[in-house]
Amino acid sequence: MAQVLEFKLPDLGEGLTEAEIVRWLVEVGDVVTVDQPVVEVETAKAMVEVPCPYGGVVTARFGEEGTELPVGAPLLTVAVGEPSEGGPAGGGQGEPGAAAGGTRAQGEGSRPEGPRAEGSRSDGARADGSSVEDSRAEGSGNVLVGYGTSEAPARRRRVRPARPVPAAPAQPAGSGPASGRSAARREPVDGPVPVISPLVRRLARQNGLDLRSMTGSGPDGLIMRADVEKALRAASAQGVRTAQAAQGAPVRERPAPAAQTTAQAAAAGTAQGVSAGVTRIPLKGIRGAVADKLSRSRSEIPDATCWVDADATELMRTRAAMNAAGGPKISVLALLARICTAALARFPELNSSVDTETREIVRYPEVHLGFAAQTDRGLVVPVVRDAHRRDAESLTAEFARLTEAARAGTLTPAELTGGTFTLNNYGVFGVDGSTPIINHPEAAMLGVGRIVPKPWVHEGELAVRQVVQLSLTFDHRVCDGGTAGGFLRYVADCVEQPAVLLRTL
Known part of the structure; x- marks a missing residue:
C-alpha cells in the first residue's frame, strides 16, 4: 500500500522564518524523484528552488502562488510505496494517475479512489466535456488555483470543466494558417500562461x-x-x-x-478622497528585509560620515597596465576591494560590530566583504568570503559570479549574510558622493563615487586628472574620528599611489 508523506517548508537559512511561493514546479498527480525541485520560493534573502526529499506521486499542494508560508508549514504530500492494482509505483515513470490507494489530502481523511479518470482520452479531453491541465507548468510559471488543507484527490484537482469557446467567424478554406484548426485551439483555455518571468x-x-x-x-x-x-x-x-x-x-x-x-x-x-493614481506595494521579501535592516541601522547605530577627494589617475593607469599584460581583466572594484582589505588590516576597529545585549565590541579576524548590487528585485549585498586572502584576479572573478547570481535571483542565504564590512560603488549610477546607511550589524561602509576628469593641482601645476570622491560612514561607538580619518586617508593614498600597497603585499 502506498504511504502518504507530508513535506514541510524547510529551514532555508539563518534567521529566515517564512517564504513566499513564487512558482510551483509540479502539479498534483505528477511523479517526482528524490531531491527534485518542486517549488520556487522567495525569502528575505533570495529566491530559491526547494527540493523534495521523497519520491512518488504528488497528491496535494498547500498554498497558491503569492502565499506566504512559515517555516514548518506543509508544502505538499507525496504518495510513496507499492502501487495498487493497475497503478504505477510511487516514484516510477509514466502517467501517475491517482496515487496508489487514492489518498485524499489532510483534512478529508483517506479512502480508496477509483480509476484516475473514467472515460479519459489520450488527446487530453474527457468524455464529459472537461479538459485536463498540463502536467507541468512552462519555465515561466503557471497561473494556479488555490490549494488548502482539505483539497480534493489528485485526479479531481487535475480536471476542470472546460471553458465555453465562442464560435469563431467562418473563414474561407486555406485563407490563413489557422484553417483546419478547431476554435478551441484559437481561443485561450486553461493551462500555462506564457509570461517572461x-x-x-x-x-x-x-x-x-x-x-x-x-x-x-x-x-x-x-x-x-x-x-x-x-x-x-x-x-x-x-x-x-x-x-x-x-x-x-x-x-x-x-x-x-x-x-x-x-x-x-x-x-x-x-x-474616499484618495488620489486615483496611488499605488500600494507590499514591503515583503527582499525589499521588506532591506527596509527592516535599514530602519534598524538608522535607529540603532550612531553613524558619522567623512569624505575626501582623491586623484585616481595612477590607479587607472595601473589597472590598464595589468590588463595589457594578458590574462583575465581586473576590475576597478577589485582593486578598491584589495585596498579596503589592506586598510582594515591597519585599522581593525572598523572590521567589527556591536553586541548591544552584552555591550561589547566584537572584532573579526577575517574580512568578509559585502558589496551593494542593484537588481530588479531590489538592493542586495552579496558577501565575498575571506576577501583579505584573495588577490585582485580572484576578487574580480568572485565579484562577477556574485553579481550574475544576484541579477538572476539565485543567491543563497549564505552568500547574503555574514559580512563584516561593505564596499558601496555608487559611482556606477553617475553620482559623485553619498552618505550611505551602514549595513547592520556592521560598523562601517566605504562609498566610492564616479571617476571623472576634473581640474587638479598636480606637482604644482593645474592639470586634468581622474578624480574620485571617497566617503566612509562609520559607527561612532567602535571608533572616533581619528581612526575613521586615518582609514580613509590610507585608502586615498593607495588610490593616488598604488605602490603604497606594496608595503602590505
Whole structure:
C-alpha cells in the first residue's frame, strides 16, 4: 500500500522564518524523484528552488502562488510505496494517475479512489466535456488555483470543466494558417500562461490583473513586463473616468505612473478622497528585509560620515597596465576591494560590530566583504568570503559570479549574510558622493563615487586628472574620528599611489 508523506517548508537559512511561493514546479498527480525541485520560493534573502526529499506521486499542494508560508508549514504530500492494482509505483515513470490507494489530502481523511479518470482520452479531453491541465507548468510559471488543507484527490484537482469557446467567424478554406484548426485551439483555455518571468506574473497578481485576458507582444504571445504595465495604465485611466462620471465631473485624461492599481481600486480610492493614481506595494521579501535592516541601522547605530577627494589617475593607469599584460581583466572594484582589505588590516576597529545585549565590541579576524548590487528585485549585498586572502584576479572573478547570481535571483542565504564590512560603488549610477546607511550589524561602509576628469593641482601645476570622491560612514561607538580619518586617508593614498600597497603585499 502506498504511504502518504507530508513535506514541510524547510529551514532555508539563518534567521529566515517564512517564504513566499513564487512558482510551483509540479502539479498534483505528477511523479517526482528524490531531491527534485518542486517549488520556487522567495525569502528575505533570495529566491530559491526547494527540493523534495521523497519520491512518488504528488497528491496535494498547500498554498497558491503569492502565499506566504512559515517555516514548518506543509508544502505538499507525496504518495510513496507499492502501487495498487493497475497503478504505477510511487516514484516510477509514466502517467501517475491517482496515487496508489487514492489518498485524499489532510483534512478529508483517506479512502480508496477509483480509476484516475473514467472515460479519459489520450488527446487530453474527457468524455464529459472537461479538459485536463498540463502536467507541468512552462519555465515561466503557471497561473494556479488555490490549494488548502482539505483539497480534493489528485485526479479531481487535475480536471476542470472546460471553458465555453465562442464560435469563431467562418473563414474561407486555406485563407490563413489557422484553417483546419478547431476554435478551441484559437481561443485561450486553461493551462500555462506564457509570461517572461515570475516577476512579471507577481506584478500582475499584486495589481489584480488577469493574465489570461492579455495577449503578449513577445514571441508566440509571450507576455512582457511592458504589456502588464500598459494594461495597468489603461485600467487606471478607466478607473479615473468611471469615478469622475459617477461624481458628475467632466472626464479628463491624466497621465498614470508605470504601475497602477486596478480600475476598481482607483475608483474606490477616488470615492474616499484618495488620489486615483496611488499605488500600494507590499514591503515583503527582499525589499521588506532591506527596509527592516535599514530602519534598524538608522535607529540603532550612531553613524558619522567623512569624505575626501582623491586623484585616481595612477590607479587607472595601473589597472590598464595589468590588463595589457594578458590574462583575465581586473576590475576597478577589485582593486578598491584589495585596498579596503589592506586598510582594515591597519585599522581593525572598523572590521567589527556591536553586541548591544552584552555591550561589547566584537572584532573579526577575517574580512568578509559585502558589496551593494542593484537588481530588479531590489538592493542586495552579496558577501565575498575571506576577501583579505584573495588577490585582485580572484576578487574580480568572485565579484562577477556574485553579481550574475544576484541579477538572476539565485543567491543563497549564505552568500547574503555574514559580512563584516561593505564596499558601496555608487559611482556606477553617475553620482559623485553619498552618505550611505551602514549595513547592520556592521560598523562601517566605504562609498566610492564616479571617476571623472576634473581640474587638479598636480606637482604644482593645474592639470586634468581622474578624480574620485571617497566617503566612509562609520559607527561612532567602535571608533572616533581619528581612526575613521586615518582609514580613509590610507585608502586615498593607495588610490593616488598604488605602490603604497606594496608595503602590505
